[in-house]
Amino acid sequence: xxxxxxxxxxxxxxxxxxxxxxxxxxxxxxxxxxxxxxxxxxxxxxxxxxxxxxxxxxxxxxxxxxxxxxxxxxxxxxxxxxxxxxxxxxxxxxxxxxxxxxxxxxxxxxxxxxxx
Amino acid sequence: xxxxxxxxxxxxxxxxxxxxxxxxxxxxxxxxxxxxxxxxxxxxxxxxxxxxxxxxxxxxxxxxxxxxxxxxxxxxxxxxxxxxxxxxxxxxxxxxxxxxxxxxxxxxxx
Numbered sequence: 012x013x014x015x016x017x018x019x020x021x022x023x024x025x026x027x028x029x030x031x032x033x034x035x036x037x038x039x040x041x042x043x044x045x046x047x048x049x050x051x052x053x054x055x056x057x058x059x060x061x062x063x064x065x066x067x068x069x070x071x072x073x074x075x076x077x078x079x080x081x082x083x084x085x086x087x088x089x090x091x092x093x094x095x096x097x098x099x100x101x102x103x104x105x106x107x108x109x110x111x112x113x114x115x116x117x118x119x120x121x122x123x124x125x126x127x
Numbered sequence: 128x129x130x131x132x133x134x135x136x137x138x139x140x141x142x143x144x145x146x147x148x149x150x151x152x153x154x155x156x157x158x159x160x161x162x163x164x165x166x167x168x169x170x171x172x173x174x175x176x177x178x179x180x181x182x183x184x185x186x187x188x189x190x191x192x193x194x195x196x197x198x199x200x201x202x203x204x205x206x207x208x209x210x211x212x213x214x215x216x217x218x219x220x221x222x223x224x225x226x227x228x229x230x231x232x233x234x235x236x237x
Contacts, residue, residue: 042223053131053213053227061223069224101170115172116160116225 013037017102017119024092024126032087032122034102040117042105043085047071047098048121054101060085092126099123130154131216133228140235146201148231150214157222159197161188162213164230170213173199204235 018033036043044059046069056069060079074096076088085104089096102119134149150159161173174181174188176197181188185204190197201208211230218226 044225046227051229053229054215054225055227056224059223067223099168103170115175116162117172118162118170121168121170 015102015104015117015119017100017122019122020120021123022125024089024124026093026126028092029088029090030092030124031089032100032102032124034085034087034119035083036085036104036117037083038104038106038117039082040104040106041082042107043079044069044103044116045075045077045085045087046101046103048101049098057087057100089124092124094126097124097126130218130226131214131228133212133214133231135231136229138231138233140204140233142205142235142237144204144235146204146208146233146235148199148212148233150197150199150228152195152197152214152216152226154195154216154226155219156192156195156216157219158217159190160215160225161197161199162215164211164213166210173212201233204233206235206237209234 015036041062045057046054048054055071057075058077060066063082066077100122103116105116131152158177160175163173164170176190185202187200211232213230215225215227
């Protein structure tokens with residue numbers, strides 16, 4: 012099992028450019044989520060999905076889109092990048108939602124995005 | 128007031144010391160997560176617990192639901208334990224989400 016695979020690891024964008032951060036998991040997890048991590052702040056939820064075809068907004072969804080057409084993939088799209096989106100992004104997955112049973116999260120390695 | 132607060136923010140220790148990191152939360156919860164983030168940036172889930180105590184190797188996590196408090200203990204600390212330790216809880220208004228603390232940065236010196 013590869014676990015949770017995120018690409019790219021690093022990306023530099025200019026303001027206004029668009030890009031997609033890829034996230035794939037091979038553990039048949041239903042729950043997938045995207046977080047951003049900024050200095051001095053805790054991880055913040057951008058979007059999440061409880062299963063294929065279902066997505067919902069987190070704390071900081073503005074400027075980001077997601078889709079979940081398959082169980083395995085959960086891409087995060089930046090439609091028009093802004094300097095405020097400079098951050099480290101983490102994708103995570105688990106069997107179920109974070110409050111249930113023994114559903115610990117498995118995180119990807121992170122993607123460092125800089126928007127100039 | 129933040130919904131999840133950790134203390135201390137920074138912690139230094141000598142190898143072999145017993146470490147305690149605290150997490151307090153203001154919302155009613157069903158479970159609490161402890162995560163570890165190494166300097167390279169990767170995040171690993173250590174524990175998820177909803178009551179009592181869990182142990183994995185030298186790591187012990189406890190939770191007191193009534194007092195809204197959890198602790199992470201590291202026995203016989205080692206330099207490889209140096210990392211940021213993060214607690215997270217699902218809020219009662221949407222248990223599909225997690226609220227994260229800002230983390231405790233631990234450095235263990237030989």
